[in-house]
Amino acid sequence: MSDFPTEGSPPFINRRLSTQEWRQYVANYNFGRIAPTRLVLHHTYRPTEAQWAGLTTMRGIQRFYAGKGWRSGPHIFVGPDGIWLATPMSQVGIHAGTGNGSVAQGWYSIGLEMVGYFDTVRPAGRVWEFSLAVMGELSRRLSIAPDKLISFHRDYTNEKSCPGWAVTKDWVWSSVNAYVGNSAPPPPTPVPQPDPGVIQPADELLLEHLREASFRQRSGGQGYNPAWAFHQYAVQENLGVPLAPSRTVTDGGKQYDFQPFARETLYCEVPNWGDVRTLTKLLAGSIPPSGLGRRLLDETYKLGGSTFRPDWAFHQFALLNRLGPPIGNSANLTVDGRQYAYQVFATDTLYNLVPNWSDVRRLSQLSTASAANDVRLREALLAATYRASGQTYRPDWAFHQRARTLNIGAPLGASYQIAVGGARYALQVYALDTLYNLVPNWSDVRRMSDLVKPQATRTAAGVVLGSARRADESASSPSPAPFSQQLIIVRPNPPAMAHTSRNGRAIEQVILHAVPGNSELTLHQMSSVGSRFTTHYLVGLDGTIYQLVDEARAAWHAGMASADGLWFNLNLTSIGIALERPSTWPEASAGDTSQQLDALSQLLRELATRYPLTSASLMLWSSLAGSDSDAADGLPLEVLRAALKGA
Structure with a gap:
């Protein structure tokens, strides 16, 4: 049937259907070239x-x-009065970030919104009856x-309980199975309590307001959209906040949406909203004279109030080190x-001593300076950094003091x-x-990023890496995490940035x-x-394993080594593992x-x-560096080598 x-x-149908009308509607619906394969x-x-x-x-x-x-937007809203049609089901909607899918990826999802708040109570009555009909x-x-078919919004983000902690996969799946099979619904089970290992309702509410304020600061009032793929990708990859509203450009007869964030410019081909791509990957280390990459680069700088100059040392350095748009x-x-x-x-201020144009330096490297001349230079550069955003640097303000020590980039407003x-x-x-504090506790400065729970994965419990799925839920799609049943990996936020491409080299050492x-200190220093x-x-x-860099990337941990007169980069061929030791080690055991x-x-x-x-x-860095033997303290190397051999 035609829709x-x-x-x-955005185009909404805004039509209400009864259960019987919905059955007829979906039974004859023409999804077009690609049918949806997921419901979120x-x-x-x-x-x-x-x-x-x-x-x-x-x-x-x-x-x-x-x-x-x-x-x-989402495709369907279910209220107490019926089933409301919004975005046509033949089109890719915006509702779950990377869970939206896209035409380019060959799949997409239907977004179903149940009216209500279900962190402590399950949906019931007419809302649940209509929801069952939609899913069934x-x-x-x-x-x-x-x-x-059915996944949850929280499968695609660790910052949402959506569709509510009281809603579990087993309950939803068994209820829909009963509907499809025309059998009795499953007996009620106790409503689970919120998992302390994931974000809680009070923190979620505060995070929602802080994230909204943060994204609204420079995005022309667009605010944070947790279902928008650009925003979700930026949060998951720790790219910082947007530096400008999303815009559209045309290149080669195709339309592209793009938005610059603090560390990266994201783009996608319209209308493949879920197929988010990065300008860094598109440029691949080069500065093209024309084409989509150059167009996005020029537009990013223009939105930052500057003109991109490919021959300028500042701009080359900023591009190489992913410092984001200029301010x-x-x-x-x-x-x-x-x-x-x-x-x-966005993420740092660059400077040089005139006329040493190529000797580019970073303000962040002066954050712990103690020499009087370096401190004066740092304070002058900080004042200039704040002025660039129309603000006045106040060295006695708690926010400004904390921002300097954390190196969290330029201020974006008052x-x-x-x-x-x-x-x-x-x-x-x-x-x-x-940064925020509870008024009037001015000195108790806190970070919005600390409200986000670390992402943990235990695949035996069905937790997908990068999600906040409850431990009692099984995954509705294969987990991208390659770890086995008992291994728990925590991904800190923010992740480390000291890594590069392996340039096609194979992993040969640990x-x-x-x-x-x-x-905690080591994680802070590395990130x-x-x-x-x-x-x-x-x-x-204590046995906790933190992952700071993806294995596909070359972490900066080992540097250069030589063998048979040849020098080679160990970073490209190795996995680096740091082991916590007491602060007084090696003096203390x-x-x-x-x-x-x-x-x-x-x-x-x-x-x-x-x-x-x-x-x-398996190698010890201290041995490679010709250093002491104390590094093996507490490490039975033969046992560890046997672990590799016996895999």
């Missing part, structure tokens, strides 16, 4: 069932999406079993009788206050994070580094802007390493299943 007409922007279940959170007003609410939601610049009839029409043009300042050129970029849940918070948005200091050292993994003395050894042995066995590693592949 109902749409109205407004959501709850609206707001509006609640009590706030729902049918067509008035639908048009209000439509206006809200239009204000965010959306070109589509789509399962029949598409000939896809419920456990293969204004380059300028000069004088400190201690010396003239410096500088330019503010500090101000918001109300959340009956409390008032002060906040200031920076390119890589937002190099162990003993690192004094607790895991700090400007860090020149990081490993792929860090294993704590490593202590009890039993939990660490158990976790490390499991990790080595996993690595040996993926790469051609042997017992000889």
